[in-house]
Amino acid sequence: MGKMISEIKEQPAALERLLKGERRNIAGIADRIRKLDPAFLSLAARGSSDNAATFGKYLIECENGLTCSLAAPSVHTVYKKKIDMRRGVVIGVSQSGEGDDINETLRLARASGAYTVGITNTPGSAMAAVADDVILLRAGVEKGLAATKTYTCQLMAMMMLSASLAGDRALLAALDGVPDAVNETLAVESRVREITERYRYMERCVIIGRGFNYATVKEAALKLMETSYVVAQPFSTADFMHGPIAMTGAGFPAFVCAPSGRMAAPIRKLCGELRDKQLETVIASSNPATLKLASKAIRMPVDCGELVSPILYIVPFQFFANFLSVARGLDPDNPRFLKKVTKTL
Amino acid sequence: MGKMISEIKEQPAALERLLKGERRNIAGIADRIRKLDPAFLSLAARGSSDNAATFGKYLIECENGLTCSLAAPSVHTVYKKKIDMRRGVVIGVSQSGEGDDINETLRLARASGAYTVGITNTPGSAMAAVADDVILLRAGVEKGLAATKTYTCQLMAMMMLSASLAGDRALLAALDGVPDAVNETLAVESRVREITERYRYMERCVIIGRGFNYATVKEAALKLMETSYVVAQPFSTADFMHGPIAMTGAGFPAFVCAPSGRMAAPIRKLCGELRDKQLETVIASSNPATLKLASKAIRMPVDCGELVSPILYIVPFQFFANFLSVARGLDPDNPRFLKKVTKTL
Known part of the structure; x- marks a missing residue:
């Protein structure tokens, strides 16, 4: 069986691991965000992770009532501009955790005073080192070139974070049924x-x-x-x-x-x-x-x-x-x- | 000559009118934004206006050092969610000024406490009524179905606003040369x-x-x-x-x-x-x-x-x-x- 087809089918197990393994960590991150009372959230990502971030934007705006911006990494990395993000929370999303531009965005956001979170599948990655806190996708190694299980795990991680932040117990309970679905x-x-x-x-x-x-x-x-x-x-x-x-x-x-x-x-x-x-x-x-x-x-x-x-x-x-x-x-x-x-x- | 080709060629004159006619108004709007010290700006638009807003996002982040979000109008109009925008400024962009979803986004933003600005080509439009302040594109009636001169005037309006907000005299002076260019x-x-x-x-x-x-x-x-x-x-x-x-x-x-x-x-x-x-x-x-x-x-x-x-x-x-x-x-x-x-x- 090919890698992509095999990893499509691994998604229920990957989602299950994420739900069990990160609940407590994500609840802690949500607490920290709630205490900061940010004026906005910002998501930084590329490729499939950027598509997951597109979902995250709707989710955070609808579920949490917070303005959510999708970062344009080149503002930082090519134009070298500083953005005042003191009043925001910045979340980087990268399966590999090695996207230089996303990590640079996180580094600059943190330097400007923002709380930063990394969502990645790779524990020892550069992203895990640069962000204040990290959510691990626990999808297992993804060998297929086309991201599949890391994408759905990114969606799940954002839902867990958003539901924790909103204190939405109904949604948190509903998430437990997703791997079976x-x-x-x-x-x-x-x-x-x-x-x-x-x-x-x-x-x-x-x-x-x-x-x-x-x-x-x-x-x-x-x-x-x-x-x-x-x-x-x-x-x-x-x-x-x-x-x-x-x-x-x-x-x-x-x-x-x-x-x-x-x-x-x-x-x-x-x-x-x-x-x-x-x-x-x-x-x-x-x-x-x-x-x-x-x-x-x-x-x-x-x-x-x-x-x-x-x-x-x-x-x-x-x-x-x-x-x-x-x-x-x-x-x-x-x-x-x-x-x-x-x-x- | 067709409408589209004729309006492509009208762009220098349209930009000239906008530069002359709106400078003072835009300087006043920039003053008001500066005094508010917003945590972020948000742009709401569809179609060609949304493409102009994509430029606006880069411009505001690079030139003004402010996080800029592109609004997802359906969050307000379909999902009926309230977003806390007190600490932001919300700018709607619409050639006709009659995009219901953009106007609803402005109305809700204003109700939540945000300062709102409309950028439109149509003085008597619904947008002109709903926003706190209005920037008029002065492009003249656009008869072609494909937006051309209203698009470039939207870019110009955003540059005038951004340069005024940054107090960037060099950029303001450079804009005067754009119609000739x-x-x-x-x-x-x-x-x-x-x-x-x-x-x-x-x-x-x-x-x-x-x-x-x-x-x-x-x-x-x-x-x-x-x-x-x-x-x-x-x-x-x-x-x-x-x-x-x-x-x-x-x-x-x-x-x-x-x-x-x-x-x-x-x-x-x-x-x-x-x-x-x-x-x-x-x-x-x-x-x-x-x-x-x-x-x-x-x-x-x-x-x-x-x-x-x-x-x-x-x-x-x-x-x-x-x-x-x-x-x-x-x-x-x-x-x-x-x-x-x-x-x-």
Whole structure:
């Protein structure tokens, strides 16, 4: 079995380890943040970790009522500017913990007086040394080039931190059910495998979601670009309707992430419009009415609420990227031009 | 002459009106922000205005040393969450001033205690009523569906505000030279027209820039998607090398925005790598060594510094989107599926 496919399936166990191993540490970090009463939080990341940070921004704003900024690391590392972050908390996210620009952002934030936290999978990494406190992902070594289990563990770590900070016991309890829910979701594998061949010659597509799942479509697009060389462009429904919809038309492939929750109605409306315009749609949802609008439906077997849904909804896209890569005669574990730890120019 | 092409050429006059008409008003707004000593700024926008806001984020962080967040309007309008913004300043950006979600974000920010500013082209708009203070773009009515002169005026308004806030007289003086510089830049029209036909059947491309010009490539991609139906995906050089480069290869079209300044060296290095991998590259630059690496070079006639460069570097892409649309038998003023004022679902 390939590394990527094997690590997709390791996700329930990895999430379980994280939940058990970091609860106490994360509660302590949340306490420290609460006492600081920061004016804002800032997340610094690149690649898949940046997609996880996109989720973190929605989560922190919605769940904690705090403005959350996504840092532009080049402000620090290329333009060498100092930002006053005394009144903020800065969280770096990196699977390897060796992204120089993220670590430099943390170092400068700490020097300006901010409390800093690192979220990484690598205990002895540079990030673990530079941040005030560290959350360990405990995903186990990730050998696949395309991040899978570290991505979902990053989402989980942010949910644990956000729920602890909000004192949201209902969410903390709900998180305990996530590893089992991901395990059930792995059952989409056969359906995804079945529909993949149809997209053997797809050269471009859009992937659409919104709110908490804007992160999911960004990450899904990145997996497709990395492993299958499709120009896959992610959009929030709002941005998509503001202009890019003009480039689509009959037969144009659109992948839609349609979980239950507040975004369900506007996304179902969008799916109807895409059908009227005769686009080719692949829709992941647990809602039968939404699935009926699809060219190819992927029925999600579990519905555990919109906030937690990004952990479940990335799974069909991880499978899809893996199988499409194989269908194209490529190796998802060895994309051309890439290395596991990317140094930013 | 079409509306889009005519409005591209109106940009020097529009920028001149804005510089003269809003200097005093903007200085007053900057004074008010300075006295508030905010912990952060937040920008709320959609579409082209959101691309201008992307520039604003870099500008405010680099020039003013303040953390700047890009608001996710759906946090307020769909999830109905309250964010504590007392210690921040919130700036809405909308050409029409009628984006419901942006106005709702401003209203809630103001209710939570934040000072709010609207940047709009429409004096009697809902935005002008909801914000504490307003900056008027003075671009004149924009009839083209694809925003051009309102976009560059938004960049200029943000530079005027940022320079006033920083008390940066050198930058304020430099801004006075920008309308003439844009006027000189309009001379790229003939070169852009000359190379456009080559891309008649291009279905997908990437557009790469970084730092202040990450906004430029986002906006360039949006113009191409709207008017020419190309799947044009914008990337910062850093993100591009982190994964998406895998999907390229010989003949893959990459457009590169390569102004002088701190990003010039890493971007020239990237251009060399793209050439080694035999991509098709269209490079806009004033640097002869960088232009030599291009499949098709667009020599920028003026170099007025990296910070101001986004106003100049969007111009060749505006021309390109317009001419490519025409070459494809489309009408850049009437993209399918779009209306000028987009209501967010």
